[in-house]
Amino acid sequence: MSDDPSTEPRPLEWGTATIGPDESGPVWHFGSLRLSAHRPDTEILLKSEHEGGEIGEWVRWHAPQGATFSFRPELPDRPIIVAPERPYRLPPRGESLVFVGIPLFARLSMTIGATTQDLADYASIVLSDTWWGTFVEGELAYWVETRARRHRPEGRIPPHMALCPFRLVNNSSQALPIERFAVRLDYLSLFETDQGIWTDEVHVHYKGADEGSEIHHTGKAHGAAGTSRRLASSRKPPPKGLRAKTFGRLRALAGAEDR
Amino acid sequence: MNITALLFQIESANPTLGSIEMSSLVRAAAMVVLGIPVVFALSRWVRRFGTARLGAQVGLVSGKLVFYAGLVTVTVTTMIELGFSLTPLLGAAGVLGIALGFASQTSVSNIIAGLFVLAERPFVVDDLIEVDAIRGRVLSVDTMSVKLRTLDNRFVRIPNETLIKSVVINLTRFPIRRIEVRIGVAYKEDPEHVRSVLLDIAQANPMALMEPEPLVIFEGFGESSLDLLFAVWTTQENWLLLKNSIQEDVWKRFEAEGIEIPFPHRSLYVGSESEAFPIRIVGDASSEDVRPAD
Numbered sequence: 203m204s205d206d207p208s209t210e211p212r213p214l215e216w217g218t219a220t221i222g223p224d225e226s227g228p229v230w231h232f233g234s235l236r237l238s239a240h241r242p243d244t245e246i247l248l249k250s251e252h253e254g255g256e257i258g259e260w261v262r263w264h265a266p267q268g269a270t271f272s273f274r275p276e277l278p279d280r281p282i283i284v285a286p287e288r289p290y291r292l293p294p295r296g297e298s299l300v301f302v303g304i305p306l307f308a309r310l311s312m313t314i315g316a317t318t319q320d321l322a323d324y325a326s327i328v329l330s331d332t333w334w335g336t337f338v339e340g341e342l343a344y345w346v347e348t349r350a351r352r353h354r355p356e357g358r359i360p361p362h363m364a365l366c367p368f369r370l371v372n373n374s375s376q377a378l379p380i381e382r383f384a385v386r387l388d389y390l391s392l393f394e395t396d397q398g399i400w401t402d403e404v405h406v407h408y409k410g411a412d413e414g415s416e417i418h419h420t421g422k423a424h425g426a427a428g429t430s431r432r433l434a435s436s437r438k439p440p441p442k443g444l445r446a447k448t449f450g451r452l453r454a455l456a457g458a459e460d461r
Numbered sequence: 462m463n464i465t466a467l468l469f470q471i472e473s474a475n476p477t478l479g480s481i482e483m484s485s486l487v488r489a490a491a492m493v494v495l496g497i498p499v500v501f502a503l504s505r506w507v508r509r510f511g512t513a514r515l516g517a518q519v520g521l522v523s524g525k526l527v528f529y530a531g532l533v534t535v536t537v538t539t540m541i542e543l544g545f546s547l548t549p550l551l552g553a554a555g556v557l558g559i560a561l562g563f564a565s566q567t568s569v570s571n572i573i574a575g576l577f578v579l580a581e582r583p584f585v586v587d588d589l590i591e592v593d594a595i596r597g598r599v600l601s602v603d604t605m606s607v608k609l610r611t612l613d614n615r616f617v618r619i620p621n622e623t624l625i626k627s628v629v630i631n632l633t634r635f636p637i638r639r640i641e642v643r644i645g646v647a648y649k650e651d652p653e654h655v656r657s658v659l660l661d662i663a664q665a666n667p668m669a670l671m672e673p674e675p676l677v678i679f680e681g682f683g684e685s686s687l688d689l690l691f692a693v694w695t696t697q698e699n700w701l702l703l704k705n706s707i708q709e710d711v712w713k714r715f716e717a718e719g720i721e722i723p724f725p726h727r728s729l730y731v732g733s734e735s736e737a738f739p740i741r742i743v744g745d746a747s748s749e750d751v752r753p754a755d
Contacts, residue, residue, distance in 0.1 A: 283672075330664070332671035333637050333694065340636065342696060345671040 211236055213361060214308055216433070219271045221246065232308050233326030233362030241265065248310070248321075252328050263321055269314045275399060275434060276307040276323060277364065277387040281343040283332050283450075285382040286350045292370060292378040292408075300350040302366045302385055303359075304401065305329065326362035334384050334450070343384060350383075354426055359398025366390065366401040367424040374410040383449050386417065389440035393423040393430035400427045406448050415448040489542040492535060500531030517586060518602040519579055525604065567622065571605040574621035578602060584631045591630040592619055637670065639694050640704050644711065645686030647721035652679055652687055658718055659691050662710045668703040670694045685725045 211231035221241045230237045234253040239246060246265040251258035265271075284302050292298055307323045332345040350368065359365050366385060372378040383406075390401040403420040419440040423430035508524025541547065562569075579602065584590050588599050590609070595617055597609030607624055609617040632638070646655050656677040663675035676692040691711070695703040715722060 328667065330671050331667065331669075331696075333673065333696075335636075337637065337673070338635055 214273060216273055216275060219273055219310075221271055232324070233305060233360075234328065235308070235324055235326050235362075237308070237324055239271075246271070246312070246321075250324050255328060261322070263312070265312060266314060269312050272311050272313065273308050274311065275364070275392055276309045277304060277390055277392070277401070277437075278307060278325070278329065278344055279323070279387075281334060281341065281384045281386045282329075282346045283334055283343050283382055283384055284346050284348070284350045286380050287352070289379065289381045292372040292380055294372055294375050294377065296378075297369065297371045298352065298380070300352055300368050300370065301354050302350045302368050303346075303348040303355075303363045304366050304385065304387070305346065305348075306362055306364055306399070335447070359400075361398065364392055364399040364401050365427075367403040367426075369403060369405045371405065371407045373407050376410070378408050378449065381450065384447065386446060388438045389417075389419050389436045389444070391421065391432060391436045392434040393427065394433045395423060395427040395430045397427065399433065400424060400430065408449060414445040417444045417446060417448065485542055485544060489539045492539050492542060496531075496535035496538070500528060500535060503531060504528035516582075522575070522579065522604055567620075568605065571621045574625040575602070575604050575606075577625055578607070578621055583629050584634070588634065589632040591632065592624060592627050595619070596632075633697050635697075637673070637694050637696055638700050639673075639692050640700065640707060642691040642693075642708055642711065643680075644689045644691055645683055645722060646689065646715075647723045648687060650687065650720055652689070654718075655687075655689065655720060658714055658720065659689070659711070662707065662714055663691075663693050666693075666703065666707055666710060668695050668699040669707065670696075686723050 211229045214230040214232040214235075214237065219239075221239045223242050224240055230239075234255075236251050236253070238249040241247070244264060244266055246263045246269075247260045248263070249258045249260045282302075282304060286300060290298075305325065305327045307325050309323050310321045311318050312321055313319075329344040329346070332343050334341050334343040348363075355365070368383075368385065370378075370380065370383075385404065390404070393400045393402070400423045402422055403424050405418040405420070407416040407418075409415065419436075421440070504524045504527040507527045508520045510520070511523040512520030537547065584599055584602075586599050586601060589596065590599060592609075595609065595611065597611040597615075597617055600608040600610050600616075604621075606618045606620050609619065611617055644659075646652075656679075659677045660675055663669045664671075669675060670693075673694045675694070676690070678690040678692070680688040680690050682688070691707075693703065693707055714720075
């Protein structure tokens with residue numbers, strides 16, 4: 203890294219991004235992401251890499267004169283699978299609130315006149331793939347290293363994360379083991395508060411092993427977030443009566459089942 | 462004068478063409494003129510309906526069945542209208558049928574086998590399947606056979622009868638698949654350490670799924686090595702990419718960690734208690750020539 207201040211990574215900020223023709227900058231940091239950009243002539247060149255990861259390559263986009271660029275936060279494009287700090291059991295009719303840290307993506311958009319096009323999404327941290335389902339069917343998801351906490355984390359939320367309050371309600375007649383669960387992100391909005399970025403609250407009502415879980419979204423930030431401003435709307439409007447497989451057991455998909 | 466009036470006049474006058482009455486001729490012509498387009502339209506509709514509800518293969522076969530059945534119906538009805546007696550035809554058809562039956566045993570068997578394949582759906586178009594050591598992508602499932610494109614771009618036709626009697630492996634039926642890498646490490650290596658390194662390699666590879674969990678299984682004590690099975694899951698799309706990258710990752714990491722993948726070892730002994738044969742490299746200036754004993 204050179205001593206030139208213009209090449210020192212600076213925090214990525216939402217909104218309009220100023221990108222000049224100089225190849226040496228700017229460089230933004232966002233989580234473990236390092237994003238470089240410069241704009242010669244009618245192109246924009248972008249390079250992304252993560253700390254400790256492989257060196258990125260420049261990607262070119264055609265960008266006519268007069269185009270402007272901006273960043274906005276986005277949630278990952280797949281469900282994330284989260285484990286609690288310590289597995290626990292929720293008794294029948296029991297309810298618990300956990301807080302899940304969700305790594306954000308930064309979406310770069312290009313505006314020409316009145317038209318805005320999304321160019322690329324950049325993950326703030328490297329996310330591992332995982333499978334949510336059975337050996338025969340399921341969906342691709344992201345595995346998140348951060349744990350779901352029973353208490354709201356103190357201090358400011360890291361700028362590359364969003365905090366999601368996740369209320370679990372056991373409406374079945376049996377104890378519900380909370381070992382890991384899926385957070386579906388298509389229906390979550392983002393809110394900016396003094397403490398950082400929050401999503402709206404998710405209520406999950408577990409009906410039993412064969413019935414899936416009913417999922418509701420409040421559409422507003424949690425009360426503990428304080429004053430909030432909507433930063434981004436959900437990708438899809440939350441449907442009424444959303445049901446999906448939400449809870450899973452550790453080793454439900456142990457790869458050694460057939461040996 | 463309109464058509465109806467014209468037809469009425471023809472019917473009343475009842476002229477003949479040879480032994481065939483004109484009215485019959487007109488009716489027969491009408492059956493052909495109207496019937497053939499109806500058969501075409503009906504078969505196209507059945508094909509679309511079958512494709513939308515049950516898949517492309519079922520739609521195609523159903524459409525063809527309706528087409529040929531409709532064609533036969535129009536032909537037979539027209540012939541009856543023209544006054545042809547079908548009795549001798551049926552008699553001849555019976556004899557012909559027996560002859561054809563013997564001749565077409567295989568074809569009929571393939572058609573019937575094809576219906577079972579359509580009903581069971583062990584694979585669909587674009588699946589990667591293996592039949593009798595032939596591996597390829599399914600191009601089409603037809604009435605008599607299944608067509609494959611092998612991975613080196615050869616065209617293979619497998620009769621349905623063969624398919625029904627063979628073991629068919631569908632490699633792409635399920636969304637995830639496991640890669641198994643068999644690794645032998647030297648006896649001096651700590652299996653726990655090797656296991657930890659392999660699991661770390663899996664965790665670091667973005668195409669390897671966290672769940673189902675990667676596995677390292679100690680398979681046994683081989684002749685020259687400790688034999689391990691390293692199993693990692695991935696999606697169908699990434700299977701080949703991960704198979705290459707995970708093995709490269711293993712090699713690089715083993716080099717970095719100094720973990721030895723041994724060559725096969727052999728020790729030669731004379732008798733049961735003696736030391737191994739001494740070995741001396743001959744051919745360089747420092748060594749003496751080894752002479753055979755007199």
